[in-house]
Amino acid sequence: MTDLREILSTPASLFLLGKGTTSTTNGWMQRVAERIDTLSNDAQGDECGQVYLLLQKIGIAALDAFLQSNVTGPPLQWDSAESIFPPQLANDPEKLRSIRQALIQDLSVDGEAVYQLIPRIELFCLAKCVLNHPAALAPENVPGYLNSRWAKVNVNFWHQKLLSENAASLQQIIYDDLDRVEQDLRNRSAEEDASRLVQQATIHTQHGFDQRARDVLRQATKITGLEFVLTGRLGKRTKFQENELSQLVVLAKSADDKHQGTTPVRTNSVEKTPGDMTLLASKPDEKNLNDDTLLESIAFSKPKADLLSANESNISPSLAALDPSDQPTLKPLDSIILLSHASSITNASPSDGLTREVTLPYATRVLQGSSTNWQIYTQALLVRSRIEGYKSRTIERGVLQMQALVDQVIVETTSKPSATSSTTPSIQVQDESGTSSFLPRPKPSESAPAEERLAYIHQLASPTRWELEAELASRWVSLGGLRTALEIYERLQMWAEVALCWAANDREDLASKILRQQLYTSAIAPEQSQRTGPTMDDEEVSVEDLTLERTPLPADAPRLFCILGDLEESPSMYEKAWEVSNRRYARAQRSLGKHYYSQGDLQKADDAYAKSLQVNALNHSTWFSLGCVRLQTESWAGAVDAFGRAIQIEDNDAESWSNMAAALIQLPAEANINGADVNAEASTDDQALDNDDDDGSNYPKADPQKHIRSAFTALKRAAALKRESHRIWQNLLNVAVKLSPPPYSDIIIAQTRLIDLRGALDGENCIDIEVMEGLLAHLIAISPSPGPSATTIDNEHDKKKLSNTGSSSSSHAPRTGFSNMLLTLIHTKITPLITTSRRLHLLVAKLSIHLQRPAAALAAYEKAWRCTLNAPGWENDAGAGAEAQWRDVVDATVELVDAYESLGERVREEGSEGGGEVVEKGWRFKGRSAVRGVMGRGKEVWGGSEGFEMLKGRLEELKGV
Numbered sequence: 001m002t003d004l005r006e007i008l009s010t011p012a013s014l015f016l017l018g019k020g021t022t023s024t025t026n027g028w029m030q031r032v033a034e035r036i037d038t039l040s041n042d043a044q045g046d047e048c049g050q051v052y053l054l055l056q057k058i059g060i061a062a063l064d065a066f067l068q069s070n071v072t073g074p075p076l077q078w079d080s081a082e083s084i085f086p087p088q089l090a091n092d093p094e095k096l097r098s099i100r101q102a103l104i105q106d107l108s109v110d111g112e113a114v115y116q117l118i119p120r121i122e123l124f125c126l127a128k129c130v131l132n133h134p135a136a137l138a139p140e141n142v143p144g145y146l147n148s149r150w151a152k153v154n155v156n157f158w159h160q161k162l163l164s165e166n167a168a169s170l171q172q173i174i175y176d177d178l179d180r181v182e183q184d185l186r187n188r189s190a191e192e193d194a195s196r197l198v199q200q201a202t203i204h205t206q207h208g209f210d211q212r213a214r215d216v217l218r219q220a221t222k223i224t225g226l227e228f229v230l231t232g233r234l235g236k237r238t239k240f241q242e243n244e245l246s247q248l249v250v251l252a253k254s255a256d257d258k259h260q261g262t263t264p265v266r267t268n269s270v271e272k273t274p275g276d277m278t279l280l281a282s283k284p285d286e287k288n289l290n291d292d293t294l295l296e297s298i299a300f301s302k303p304k305a306d307l308l309s310a311n312e313s314n315i316s317p318s319l320a321a322l323d324p325s326d327q328p329t330l331k332p333l334d335s336i337i338l339l340s341h342a343s344s345i346t347n348a349s350p351s352d353g354l355t356r357e358v359t360l361p362y363a364t365r366v367l368q369g370s371s372t373n374w375q376i377y378t379q380a381l382l383v384r385s386r387i388e389g390y391k392s393r394t395i396e397r398g399v400l401q402m403q404a405l406v407d408q409v410i411v412e413t414t415s416k417p418s419a420t421s422s423t424t425p426s427i428q429v430q431d432e433s434g435t436s437s438f439l440p441r442p443k444p445s446e447s448a449p450a451e452e453r454l455a456y457i458h459q460l461a462s463p464t465r466w467e468l469e470a471e472l473a474s475r476w477v478s479l480g481g482l483r484t485a486l487e488i489y490e491r492l493q494m495w496a497e498v499a500l501c502w503a504a505n506d507r508e509d510l511a512s513k514i515l516r517q518q519l520y521t522s523a524i525a526p527e528q529s530q531r532t533g534p535t536m537d538d539e540e541v542s543v544e545d546l547t548l549e550r551t552p553l554p555a556d557a558p559r560l561f562c563i564l565g566d567l568e569e570s571p572s573m574y575e576k577a578w579e580v581s582n583r584r585y586a587r588a589q590r591s592l593g594k595h596y597y598s599q600g601d602l603q604k605a606d607d608a609y610a611k612s613l614q615v616n617a618l619n620h621s622t623w624f625s626l627g628c629v630r631l632q633t634e635s636w637a638g639a640v641d642a643f644g645r646a647i648q649i650e651d652n653d654a655e656s657w658s659n660m661a662a663a664l665i666q667l668p669a670e671a672n673i674n675g676a677d678v679n680a681e682a683s684t685d686d687q688a689l690d691n692d693d694d695d696g697s698n699y700p701k702a703d704p705q706k707h708i709r710s711a712f713t714a715l716k717r718a719a720a721l722k723r724e725s726h727r728i729w730q731n732l733l734n735v736a737v738k739l740s741p742p743p744y745s746d747i748i749i750a751q752t753r754l755i756d757l758r759g760a761l762d763g764e765n766c767i768d769i770e771v772m773e774g775l776l777a778h779l780i781a782i783s784p785s786p787g788p789s790a791t792t793i794d795n796e797h798d799k800k801k802l803s804n805t806g807s808s809s810s811s812h813a814p815r816t817g818f819s820n821m822l823l824t825l826i827h828t829k830i831t832p833l834i835t836t837s838r839r840l841h842l843l844v845a846k847l848s849i850h851l852q853r854p855a856a857a858l859a860a861y862e863k864a865w866r867c868t869l870n871a872p873g874w875e876n877d878a879g880a881g882a883e884a885q886w887r888d889v890v891d892a893t894v895e896l897v898d899a900y901e902s903l904g905e906r907v908r909e910e911g912s913e914g915g916g917e918v919v920e921k922g923w924r925f926k927g928r929s930a931v932r933g934v935m936g937r938g939k940e941v942w943g944g945s946e947g948f949e950m951l952k953g954r955l956e957e958l959k960g961v
Helices: 004-008 011-017 028-042 046-072 080-084 093-106 121-131 145-162 168-182 190-206 210-224 305-311 332-348 353-368 374-388 395-414 450-454 465-478 482-491 495-504 508-519 557-568 571-580 586-599 602-615 620-632 636-649 654-664 679-687 706-721 726-736 744-766 769-782 796-805 817-833 838-850 854-869 880-903 923-942 946-960
Strands: 227-238 245-253 265-267 270-272 278-280 294-300 520-522 546-549
Touching: 004 011, 004 046, 004 080, 011 028, 011 046, 028 046, 028 093, 028 121, 046 121, 046 145, 046 395, 046 450, 080 121, 093 121, 121 145, 145 168, 145 190, 168 190, 190 210, 190 332, 210 332, 227 353, 245 294, 245 332, 245 353, 332 353, 332 374, 353 374, 374 395, 374 450, 395 465, 465 482, 465 495, 482 495, 495 508, 495 557, 508 520, 508 546, 508 557, 557 571, 557 586, 571 586, 586 602, 586 620, 602 620, 620 636, 620 654, 636 654, 654 706, 654 726, 706 726, 706 744, 726 744, 744 769, 744 817, 769 817, 769 838, 817 838, 838 854, 838 880, 854 880, 880 923, 880 946, 923 946
Parallel strands: none
Antiparallel strands: 227 245, 227 294, 265 270, 270 278, 520 546
16 A cells, blocks of 8 residues: 555655645645646656656545545544645644635535535545546556546545435546446456456446446456355254244355365464465454344254255255355455345345345355455445344344444544553544544454555445444434434534434424524524534524524535425425525425425426436436426326436336336327337337237338337336236236237236236226227137037146147147137136126137037026126116116027027037037027016016017017927
8 A cells, every 4th residue: 555645745746735835725626736737737758657657646545545544444643634735724723624624615516515524535635636637547558547547436436425415427427437447347357357347336336226236246256256146045043943944045155265174374463274365363343143032143954965956956066065154265356246236136126124134145145254354344244234223133233233333433543543552542532523432442453454454445335434323323213212313413413414313203393493503693693503503402593583694505505405495395495405506406406396296386397307307317216207297297208208218227117117108108100209219129029929920919110100019118118127016017908909900919918917916806807808809809810710629628627637648639739829828818817707797708608609619608608697687776777777787688688598599409519528418408498487587577667668579579489499
């Protein structure tokens, strides 16, 4: 690790920092950039290369020193202010405080501010200023070009992490540099390629691109040769468990792992093995469960070899042979890959127990594998403590572990060396942020050097110490420890979090007062409102007196104004946040859009969301909200554009796909769409449909229904992403039937899925009868009626019976394609749901006639007649509704009699009960009985009507047969 003080002592560095000039507290970074310009312009020949190398050394060393002092530790042994600032600034506490506040203000981007009490902020500002200067970038034909570009990515990424929310402009800069370096990754060593890929995954995760992160991690896994799998092994989790149950475990093994089973050799602070890796002799403080029921770790059993081969055929032999309780040590990058996988799963999945159960084994694997890096082990402890904070038996260990990590980071980033022996503990250490600790300093043998901690810091992106403390406070809030959380937030002077904490406990009045005291002063007693921050018992200044806006406003004023607007439901506060941020704070317009939408002012909501997207065009939720507004205003093209942009950012959002389809279906055929054009995808997906000529899914290339087809493709994508949404499947069905020719296979799939999702609740009402009638008509039109011998395979029982007999007759061959799908749908899904629908029974009857199954057809006609006959009201009321019911009863009765005449004397199909016999010998008697029964029940009300006379004539015909 390069010593920054040594670099800064060179003449060029002294000139760069302006040590020999008179400096003011304003514009320090700008003056440094101007001196870099001077150095670069004055350099000639070989001196140009020396300038960029010097700048690289300064920037990288300054960034490492900043991360060491705020993220990893151990503490710096020197004063950064004295090394960077001129003496007249460094030795004047008031000027030093003023310039640090100015630097924190300069780090605000798009209205997003950094934490106001960042220690040694001058280190980061120096790194930011130097590494982002064009003179610090090596020429593209020089070997150091890639490293210089990565150095710029690193400092900008940490700048993004320091902000309260991601800034769009900074994100654009980061990804522009990533695009430039990505093509050069193949020219590096395999280990360095993997390291850069893991770092890319961390950047993607920070910006919410979890799918990209998983793709990059898969590439890194291939390069490192890491083998891992999430699987189940029998084991016991509790002390009193008698039967072994399947437990989730991650089996992982690094490539060329030769140290397994060897005896470690201890040397000073590490333990060395005959392999290439060293084990930590001292590790961060790990808390035990100490639970009266749960074991400290799962007690796995060793399965037999034959069971392994039978049950784990999809797992590589090297992983299947691992003992879950004694797995080999992983290489550092492999451990980070596992932790990154856990983070990607957590970010992309619901925050529930199932997600936590899936992610916990990844952290456990890293911890139980005796990690070879102090910072990686610390990160694994943090990941596990986050997961365990939601279970009753592990919540105590989760909170205590996080507290231990906070104490560790505080001690190792704030403690100062004592003049006495190193074994003498510190009494109390406090820095400019107010963070203090009474813990003793760690001994050298109990800690790790800075080089080891910083080796993978950009891949891990560990939280800063104030972020870690704020996370601990948030955990206390979730546990009901409001007082403890408030003490942490107030000590850190995170007034926004203090206000939110009170608001979450129904104290909006106090939350509003806290925020106003940060933004306004009292016109009556300004000296009483100029203190650092309020207390919850403060009664000296009332809210009504806080009317004078502070000058200058705090760096996080836009965020404070927005939170105040949320509490007071005041759009003027959002507008104020927009103005004080120089129209760069996207959240202000998002909040305005949400406010106007709730008030029903859709046009103003549209304008607000559009302004927000002008600042941050990569915000998925804002594009989605804008699309929803435009759906309600019937701005169909604009809605398609908005949802298309949302899909481009996050293509696995089923709601965006579904809503885009809703807008597409409303567009006229000649309308052009500016958003995501799914017509190209439609042509690809359409080819994936059933290509049978009978299926009717081959579309003409010149498609006049382009928007309908695009909507259809979008809904298919939505249904694939959210299979449990019956609304999406219903929309898919509705759109599919509008296509010409219809995609019959997809229609059947959609109807089947609707029955699976809603059949138990809605019964036959979840069946689209008109669609099913159309499908049956298409089947009858495209397929000839089968012979009698082909009708025996009418249900699953008959199919199994046929397969057991070993018959190979071609007449018994199972149907395929569209026909088979439709028959399966009607026989296995629809028929069991039919209760009162006459049309569905008639549907089954028509299908049975087509299949040459007269007995089943006649039974379906009888059921359809009974459904109509049992409907209440037709025999007691002569109103308009009853008259329609009476006509239905007459029609059903006539249909039944006609069915008796045409099917009664037919021969039953072979293979069914009574095969070879007449379908209904007494069909005449049944027909006359049915007609007499209806006439008797309707004579009093409907006697003499047209329908009654029709039944009378039909009865006479039956008597004459």
